[in-house]
Amino acid sequence: xxxxxxxxxxxxxxxxLTDEQFDYLFTYFKxxxxxxxxxxxxxxxxxxxxxxxxxxxxxxxxxxxEIKMYILQFAMxxxxxxxxxxxxxxxxxxINIDCITDAEVLCLSNHDREKICxxxxxxxxxxxxxxxxxxxxxxxxxxxxxxNDTKARYEELLSLYPQLYxxxxxxxxxxxxxxxxxxxxxxxxxxx
Amino acid sequence: xxxxxxxxxxxxxxxxLTDEQFDYLFTYFKxxxxxxxxxxxxxxxxxxxxxxxxxxxxxxxxxxxEIKMYILQFAMxxxxxxxxxxxxxxxxxxINIDCITDAEVLCLSNHDREKICxxxxxxxxxxxxxxxxxxxxxxxxxxxxxxNDTKARYEELLSLYPQLYxxxxxxxxxxxxxxxxxxxxxxxxxxx
DNA sequence: GTAGCTACGTGATGTATATCACATTCGTAC
DNA sequence: GTACGAATGTGATATACATCACGTAGCTAC
Numbered sequence: 001x002x003x004x005x006x007x008x009x010x011x012x013x014x015x016x017l018t019d020e021q022f023d024y025l026f027t028y029f030k031x032x033x034x035x036x037x038x039x040x041x042x043x044x045x046x047x048x049x050x051x052x053x054x055x056x057x058x059x060x061x062x063x064x065x066e067i068k069m070y071i072l073q074f075a076m077x078x079x080x081x082x083x084x085x086x087x088x089x090x091x092x093x094x095i096n097i098d099c100i101t102d103a104e105v106l107c108l109s110n111h112d113r114e115k116i117c118x119x120x121x122x123x124x125x126x127x128x129x130x131x132x133x134x135x136x137x138x139x140x141x142x143x144x145x146x147x148n149d150t151k152a153r154y155e156e157l158l159s160l161y162p163q164l165y166x167x168x169x170x171x172x173x174x175x176x177x178x179x180x181x182x183x184x185x186x187x188x189x190x191x192x
Numbered sequence: 193x194x195x196x197x198x199x200x201x202x203x204x205x206x207x208x209l210t211d212e213q214f215d216y217l218f219t220y221f222k223x224x225x226x227x228x229x230x231x232x233x234x235x236x237x238x239x240x241x242x243x244x245x246x247x248x249x250x251x252x253x254x255x256x257x258e259i260k261m262y263i264l265q266f267a268m269x270x271x272x273x274x275x276x277x278x279x280x281x282x283x284x285x286x287i288n289i290d291c292i293t294d295a296e297v298l299c300l301s302n303h304d305r306e307k308i309c310x311x312x313x314x315x316x317x318x319x320x321x322x323x324x325x326x327x328x329x330x331x332x333x334x335x336x337x338x339x340n341d342t343k344a345r346y347e348e349l350l351s352l353y354p355q356l357y358x359x360x361x362x363x364x365x366x367x368x369x370x371x372x373x374x375x376x377x378x379x380x381x382x383x384x
Numbered sequence: 385g386t387a388g389c390t391a392c393g394t395g396a397t398g399t400a401t402a403t404c405a406c407a408t409t410c411g412t413a414c
Numbered sequence: 415g416t417a418c419g420a421a422t423g424t425g426a427t428a429t430a431c432a433t434c435a436c437g438t439a440g441c442t443a444c
Contacts, residue, residue: 062335062339064339068339070335070338070339072331072334072335084324084327084328084331085328085331085332088324088328117317117320118313118317121310121313121316124313124316124317124320125309125310125316127320128309128316128319128320128323131320131323131324131327132276132280132323134327135276135323135326135327135330136276136277136280138327138330138331138334139264139276139277139330140277141334142264142330142333142334142337143254143262143264145334145337145338145370146262146337146370147254147256147260147262149430150430150431169390169391169392170391170392171390171391171392178337178338179431179432180431180432180433181391181392181393182392182393182394182431182432182433182434183430183431183432185392185393185394186393186394186431189393189394341400342400342401361420361421361422362421362422363420363421363422371401371402372401372402372403373421373422374401374402374403374404374422374423374424375400375401375402377422377423377424378401378423378424381423381424
């Protein structure tokens with residue numbers, strides 16, 4: 001399925017649009033391709049766009065003290081990603097986003113999102129719903145962080161996204177779980 | 193300032209509304225008063241409303257294994273709170289919300305929110321913005337959880353909300369930070 | 385092929401924190 | 415006032431995890 005159709009199904013599942021409305025809206029999305037390792041957003045730079053993932057896998061991460069990396073999100077197909085703090089408040093990026101694999105995305109500027117939201121009530125509805133979904137996921141992850149130990153969080157992650165196990169290096173999974181790569185290694189070799 | 197005026201300023205800061213529009217919107221908000229300790233939402237029950245805090249302080253929390261409590265949010269004046277997962281998906285509550293102090297709130301049903309969002313584009317805009325704000329706060333807290341140690345998170349919390357120190361018992365602050373009350377006690381008595 | 389780099393495993397050790405236990409202070413009901 | 419429960423402080427011990435150190439396997443460039 002091509003990018004346009006993927007986005008159309010994704011949006012109209014939540015907010016019904018006529019074909020004309022969607023075609024108009026789609027004119028603001030720019031298709032882009034990236035190679036494994038390419039950087040979309042880097043800390044300290046200006047952030048103007050958000051990205052809808054068509055294929056591949058991205059990671060949004062934070063680097064602490066130039067040493068430790070924490071992964072905020074693995075962005076898989078039909079996920080949205082950006083530094084939303086920087087994007088909405090027009091400040092410099094505090095996180096980084098790059099490609100774990102080759103990836104295709106649709107790129108939407110902050111300005112254009114606000115434009116279509118104000119022009120099309122249904123678009124505003126869609127983005128409200130999408131943000132709500134992100135909020136719930138974030139709350140759920142926070143609770144999991146407080147409530148579960150590392151092993152439980154590891155199993156939770158892999159049961160939600162089994163494809164991650166073979167797609168991303170283990171030290172990135174550790175960075176998502178917030179533990180050292182050594183601890184993660186010991187964890188899943190323990191119950192061998 | 194009375195409740196209606198507080199809500200009006202809160203909303204129109206983000207989404208300009210005429211007086212008529214706001215008066216109409218406000219008819220869906222029901223003022224309610226609660227005493228310290230009263231319960232607004234409890235795990236396993238149906239959730240139909242969200243709450244806008246006018247005065248006092250509420251807590252949204254999760255109980256694990258009938259033993260450990262984790263606080264997701266202290267809801268202060270001009271904050272919104274509910275079990276949004278249950279509210280949006282029409283499922284049973286998985287968290288609890290009760291009053292740390294006497295409190296006044298404005299109560300809005302899920303049905304009425306969706307109604308005014310579909311009737312008034314500006315209302316939809318407001319709720320998109322509000323949810324976005326919650327999402328960013330949640331992400332920030334998650335990052336803080338991974339990145340900072342307990343002492344840093346304690347100081348971060350108190351610098352953001354200095355009034356909490358005298359308002360809420362220390363074991364609730366511990367439950368927000370995700371540490372035992374003993375550890376928290378030792379932390380702020382250490383640097384005396 | 386070799387060199388070099390990245391991912392990954394694993395042992396030894398240190399540390400932050402949970403947990404258990406008990407004491408003390410404070411507020412509230414009566 | 416007294417009694418009782420909730421909140422808090424603090425010591426002793428256990429444990430999960432970080433960190434450091436080192437080794438190995440696999441991939442890429444040349």
